[in-house]
Every structure is written in C-alpha cells, then in structure tokens.
Amino acid sequence: MLTVADEEFTAHGAEVSLDQIAKRAGVGIGTLYRHFPTRQDLLVATLADSMLALAKKAKELGAARSAGQALAEWIAAYVKHSSTYQGLSICLNTLPDGSDACSAVVEAGSTLLARAQAEGCVRLDVDFEDISAMATAVAFAAEDVGKTRRKRMLEVFIDGLKR
Amino acid sequence: MLTVADEEFTAHGAEVSLDQIAKRAGVGIGTLYRHFPTRQDLLVATLADSMLALAKKAKELGAARSAGQALAEWIAAYVKHSSTYQGLSICLNTLPDGSDACSAVVEAGSTLLARAQAEGCVRLDVDFEDISAMATAVAFAAEDVGKTRRKRMLEVFIDGLKR
DNA sequence: ACCTGAACACCGTTCAAGT
DNA sequence: ACCTGAACACCGTTCAAGT
Numbered sequence: 031m032l033t034v035a036d037e038e039f040t041a042h043g044a045e046v047s048l049d050q051i052a053k054r055a056g057v058g059i060g061t062l063y064r065h066f067p068t069r070q071d072l073l074v075a076t077l078a079d080s081m082l083a084l085a086k087k088a089k090e091l092g093a094a095r096s097a098g099q100a101l102a103e104w105i106a107a108y109v110k111h112s113s114t115y116q117g118l119s120i121c122l123n124t125l126p127d128g129s130d131a132c133s134a135v136v137e138a139g140s141t142l143l144a145r146a147q148a149e150g151c152v153r154l155d156v157d158f159e160d161i162s163a164m165a166t167a168v169a170f171a172a173e174d175v176g177k178t179r180r181k182r183m184l185e186v187f188i189d190g191l192k193r
Numbered sequence: 194m195l196t197v198a199d200e201e202f203t204a205h206g207a208e209v210s211l212d213q214i215a216k217r218a219g220v221g222i223g224t225l226y227r228h229f230p231t232r233q234d235l236l237v238a239t240l241a242d243s244m245l246a247l248a249k250k251a252k253e254l255g256a257a258r259s260a261g262q263a264l265a266e267w268i269a270a271y272v273k274h275s276s277t278y279q280g281l282s283i284c285l286n287t288l289p290d291g292s293d294a295c296s297a298v299v300e301a302g303s304t305l306l307a308r309a310q311a312e313g314c315v316r317l318d319v320d321f322e323d324i325s326a327m328a329t330a331v332a333f334a335a336e337d338v339g340k341t342r343r344k345r346m347l348e349v350f351i352d353g354l355k356r
Numbered sequence: 357a358c359c360t361g362a363a364c365a366c367c368g369t370t371c372a373a374g375t
Numbered sequence: 376a377c378c379t380g381a382a383c384a385c386c387g388t389t390c391a392a393g394t
Contacts, residue, residue: 047367058379063369120283124337155345163334164346171330174287182318183327190353210386221360226388 031055031062036076043116044073073121074129077114081131084111088138098151101142102188105165108139109184112169119170123163136162153193161191194218194225199239206279207236236284237292240277244294247274251301261314264305265351268328271302272347275332282333299325316356324354 034055038046048069052059066072074081087107091100112119127133139158146152168187172180197218201209211232215222229235237244250270254263275282290296302321309315331350335343 048369049367059368060370060380061378064377069368123333153349156349160342160345160349163338163342164331164349167330167334167346168327170286170333171326175326179323179326182323183330186316186319186323186327186350186353188353189355190349190351192352211388212386222387223361223389224359227358232387 031057031065032076035072039073039076039115039118044069044118044121048072070121073115073118074132077111078129078131080111080114081135084108085131085134085138088135088142092142092145097142097145097149098192101146101152101191104139104142105161105188106184108135108162108165109169109172112166113173116173119166119173122166151193152191156191194220194228195239198235202236202239202278202281207232207281207284211235233284236278236281237295240274241292241294243274243277244298247271248294248297248301251298251305255305255308260305260308260312261355264309264315264354267302267305268324268351269347271298271325271328272332272335275329276336279336282329282336285329314356315354319354 031051035051038051038054042050048062049059051072052062055062062072066075084104084107088100088104091104094100095103112122127136136158139161143152143156143158143161147154164187168183172183175183198214201214201217205213211225212222214235215225218225225235229238247267247270251263251267254267257263258266275285290299299321302324306315306319306321306324310317327350331346335346338346
C-alpha cells in the first residue's frame with residue numbers, strides 16, 4: 031500500500047486522488063482512510079524512510095564539516111526533500127509532527143542549527159521552525175523553475191541566516 | 194461582481210467556490226467563466242487596485258529612501274500584498290502577467306531592484322522574478338504564523354539579498 | 357450578443373452492510 | 376475485528392437552450 035502510494039505520489043504529485051491509490055493498491059477507500067485519516071498521514075508514512083535518511087545525513091555532515099557549512103548543506107538537502115513529490119511543499123506548510131521520522135528530522139536539524147549558532151555564524155533569533163518553514167517555502171517557490179534560479183533562491187535563503 | 198468576489202475572497206480565502214461568488218453576485222456561473230476564464234484572472238482583477246497602489250508606493254519609496262532601504266520596505270509591502278487573501282500566495286506561485294496592473298508592479302519593482310544593485314547593496318545575480326517568487330514563498334510560509342515569526346522570516350529573506 | 361443553469365466528471369469522506 | 380464500496384456532499388467546467 032505504501033509502495034503504491036509512493037508510486038502514485040511520484041507519478042501524479044502529492045495531490046493525486048486517494049481513490050486512485052486505494053484502487054491501485056487493491057483495497058477499499060475506507061481501509062485507506064482507517065490507516066491514514068488524512069493525506070498528510072499517508073505522505074508522512076511514504077516519506078518516513080527518506081526522513082530518517084535526512085536525519086542520518088545531518089549527523090554525518092555535523093561530523094565532517096564546520097557547523098555553518100554542515101547546516102547549509104543540510105538545508106539544501108531538506109529543501110530537496112520537500113520537493114520529493116510535485117506539490118508536496120504545499121501539503122507540508124504546517125509541518126506534521128508526531129511520527130518518529132519527523133521527530134528525528136527536527137532533532138537532527140535543531141542540533142545542527144544550535145551548533146552553527148554556537149559557532150557564531152548564524153543569527154541567534156531563528157529557531158528550527160523558522161528554518162523548516164522557510165525551507166518548505168523555498169521548495170514551493172522553486173517548483174516549476176529552472177535549476178540556476180532554484181540554486182540562487184536557496185543561496186539567498188542560506189545567506190539570510192548568517193550573521 | 195468584482196466587489197462580491199473581493200468580499201468572498203476576503204471572507205473565505207482565495208480558494209472559495211466560484212459558484213458561491215456567482216450566486217452572491219446574481220449572475221450565472223457561465224457568465225463568470227466568460228469574463229474570467231480562470232480563478233487567477235478573477236484574482237488579478239480584484240487585486241488590480243491594490244497592485245497599482247503597490248506600484249505607486251515603489252515610486253514614493255524610491256524618492257524618499259536610499260535604494261537599499263526602499264527595496265527592503267517595498268518587499269515587505271509586496272509580501273503583505275501576497276497575503277491579501279488567505280491562500281492567495283498558493284494561487285500566485287506562477288505570477289500572472291498580461292494585466293496592466295501586473296506590468297506596473299513588475300516594472301516598479303524592477304526599477305527599485307536595479308537601483309539597489311547599482312548602489313551596490315544587493316547581489317547582482319538576482320532578478321525581479323527571483324524576488325517575486327521568494328516574496329510569494331515567504332507569504333506562503335508566514336501564513337498561519339505569529340507576527341514575530343513572520344517578521345523574522347522576512348528579515349532573513351531581505352538580508353539574504355544583500356551583498 | 358449575452359446569459360443561464362442543468363449536466364457531466366471528479367473528488368473527499370462517512371458509514372451501513374458484509375466477511 | 377477488519378474490509379468494502381455505495382452514498383452523500385461538494386466543486387470545476389462546459390454547452391445547449393433561452394432572452
């Protein structure tokens with residue numbers, strides 16, 4: 031079921047009809063609703079693996095780079111992740127919490143941010159929620175836009191975090 | 194008809210049912226579609242006045258402030274404008290062109306940007322389309338978020354434009 | 357020429373009936 | 376206990392019929 035959902039999201043975007051997913055997965059629409067009461071629940075479930083990978087990547091970067099550089103690279107990965115499916119950023123506007131994978135990402139990101147702030151290269155008044163919201167926003171803005179423009183917007187965002 | 198549309202957008206967001214607008218305006222849904230083939234067309238029409246005001250404001254700021262300060266203040270107004278209706282930023286993801294009001298905003302904004310770049314306080318590789326997309330994105334991210342957080346995100350964006 | 361609104365296609369969500 | 380899918384409510388869009 032999650033496999034089918036991921037395929038459908040990939041092929042037709044995060045707003046694909048849930049009916050279509052249920053049909054292709056060979057279950058009743060009611061079953062899908064019982065397991066995943068909201069579309070966000072289903073999205074978080076299909077993204078769980080990549081979110082855990084994102085959390086893991088934060089730790090690796092934290093070990094291999096300066097705090098500022100690690101945060102910058104990780105944010106780039108975060109933005110990319112928010113574009114996993116077409117239209118995903120819109121669905122993640124208010125970031126969903128509760129799931130283990132989400133908590134892992136928040137925790138890993140917060141740690142990177144705190145280190146970068148301690149190192150003195152990132153403004154002290156931003157928190158992870160700011161970063162998450164802005165990253166989602168950049169993913170939103172960069173949808174349907176060329177690669178160079180996307181890269182530039184990401185740079186603007188990351189530079190804006192510096193102090 | 195535009196008055197009713199504006200009221201409905203204000204009251205129920207940019208994604209309010211077009212049927213509802215037509216009914217309250219006392220016209221058939223077909224008539225609404227003939228005048229405004231897409232929702233964006235209708236939105237641009239209801240926002241025409243405020244967009245012209247935004248263009249005018251750019252000229253005033255350009256005269257009264259340093260180029261960098263003028264751009265910064267104008268972007269703040271632009272972001273605010275992109276939040277005129279709940280959910281408006283999503284509809285403006287790809288900015289609509291063609292209308293006079295839109296052209297006026299683009300031209301006014303481009304002028305402010307060019308001056309700020311000439312003054313040397315804004316990176317040279319961004320164009321107005323970047324600014325427009327990012328401003329819409331900030332409006333998107335700042336929806337349903339407290340005032341201080343919204344202000345901080347705007348600051349991050351504007352700081353990121355500096356060089 | 358302009359307007360109307362029924363008709364069609366589609367989607368989200370619930371819940372009675374079935375296993 | 377779990378599943379199904381018909382049923383309901385809703386929306387966008389078109390277009391034949393009416394003025």
